[in-house]
Amino acid sequence: MKEAWLFAAQRISALVLAPLVLLHLGVILHAVRGGLSAEEILSRTGGSPFWGVVYGLFVLAAAVHAPIGLRAVLREWGRWRGAGLDIAMALFGLLLLVLGLRAVMAVL
Amino acid sequence: MAVLEVEIWRGAGGDGAWRRYTVPHRANQTVLDVVTHVQRHIDPSLAYRFACRVGMCGSCAMTVNGRPRWTCRTHVSQAARKGRLRIGPLRNLPVIRDLAVDTAPFFEKWRDAGARFVPSATPPDAPVRPDEPERAAADAGIECINCAVCYAACDSVAWNPDYPGPAALNRLWTLVNDRRDGDRDGHLEAAGAGCHLCRSHQECADACPTGLNPTAAIAGLKREVFRRTLGGGARGRRR
Numbered sequence: 001m002k003e004a005w006l007f008a009a010q011r012i013s014a015l016v017l018a019p020l021v022l023l024h025l026g027v028i029l030h031a032v033r034g035g036l037s038a039e040e041i042l043s044r045t046g047g048s049p050f051w052g053v054v055y056g057l058f059v060l061a062a063a064v065h066a067p068i069g070l071r072a073v074l075r076e077w078g079r080w081r082g083a084g085l086d087i088a089m090a091l092f093g094l095l096l097l098v099l100g101l102r103a104v105m106a107v108l
Numbered sequence: 109m110a111v112l113e114v115e116i117w118r119g120a121g122g123d124g125a126w127r128r129y130t131v132p133h134r135a136n137q138t139v140l141d142v143v144t145h146v147q148r149h150i151d152p153s154l155a156y157r158f159a160c161r162v163g164m165c166g167s168c169a170m171t172v173n174g175r176p177r178w179t180c181r182t183h184v185s186q187a188a189r190k191g192r193l194r195i196g197p198l199r200n201l202p203v204i205r206d207l208a209v210d211t212a213p214f215f216e217k218w219r220d221a222g223a224r225f226v227p228s229a230t231p232p233d234a235p236v237r238p239d240e241p242e243r244a245a246a247d248a249g250i251e252c253i254n255c256a257v258c259y260a261a262c263d264s265v266a267w268n269p270d271y272p273g274p275a276a277l278n279r280l281w282t283l284v285n286d287r288r289d290g291d292r293d294g295h296l297e298a299a300g301a302g303c304h305l306c307r308s309h310q311e312c313a314d315a316c317p318t319g320l321n322p323t324a325a326i327a328g329l330k331r332e333v334f335r336r337t338l339g340g341g342a343r344g345r346r347r
Contacts, residue, residue, distance in 0.1 A: 076268050
């Protein structure tokens with residue numbers, strides 16, 4: 001049952017991530033046209049609820065998606081099983097969430 | 109007379125070596141014919157397994173030139189490369205001796221995956237029509253002969269001891285689609301533990317001698333387990 005839930009969580013977070021990654025790549029292409037500077041980035045993101053929501057959602061989805069995938073890789077290729085792996089992956093997800101949200105906060 | 113250069117794996121357990129034999133090449137000769145010739149005319153100590161010789165019993169599977177095959181229905185002309193054959197035991201199963209593998213793990217995983225029909229009301233509440241979508245989905249996977257060729261072909265089986273394997277999951281999918289089966293929910297619960305370990309490489313579908321597509325069956329299981337996990341309930345099924 002746990003595996004079924006993790007599978008569902010990973011697929012749903014992938015559904016969220018797919019358009020956001022495309023949007024993110026588009027923004028990168030757009031943003032670097034006239035040279036990349038901190039002012040330029042902050043002028044786009046500062047005080048913008050839209051970019052706050054977009055990247056907040058991005059971070060949330062990535063923090064769900066990445067640990068589940070990494071867990072599968074470590075189970076199959078690292079032969080690591082059991083509660084230790086689950087705890088480590090939960091901490092890894094939390095780390096992604098904290099680092100990501102911190103970065104989002106910083107540019108808002 | 110034309111001859112075949114044949115290498116056959118000889119040995120017990122993990123120990124062994126390839127041994128060379130020269131076998132007369134005949135028209136319409138199968139790989140099983142070649143193995144049988146070696147045992148009857150060259151070395152009677154060769155161990156291998158077969159029964160029906162017509163592609164029904166699923167006992168003669170071996171690795172032929174690197175590919176798992178049912179040897180009774182594989183012509184030498186299909187498998188030989190430049191008149192050479194290399195015949196070994198199936199992968200992913202313990203070798204008893206020579207070409208005979210112990211299929212117990214294959215069937216034990218099948219059993220542990222819960223891939224077993226559970227009887228329900230007799231007769232079923234409504235006639236099962238051959239053309240209804242679920243029956244068609246079940247029929248697509250029903251002709252499995254339990255030969256373990258898919259199990260030997262599968263990389264997920266090779267690197268993950270928890271993975272039930274394509275045949276067991278294919279059987280689960282036929283049961284999930286069988287309206288006469290009494291425990292669809294239990295089968296989906298069981299599938300949830302194993303079907304996500306399939307990496308969709310499609311080696312099983314490529315190797316299946318009867319042309320089944322276990323990868324598609326497993327994808328169906330993933331889909332239904334997903335639906336069930338999110339509380340979607342049974343699709344178009346009366347309980």
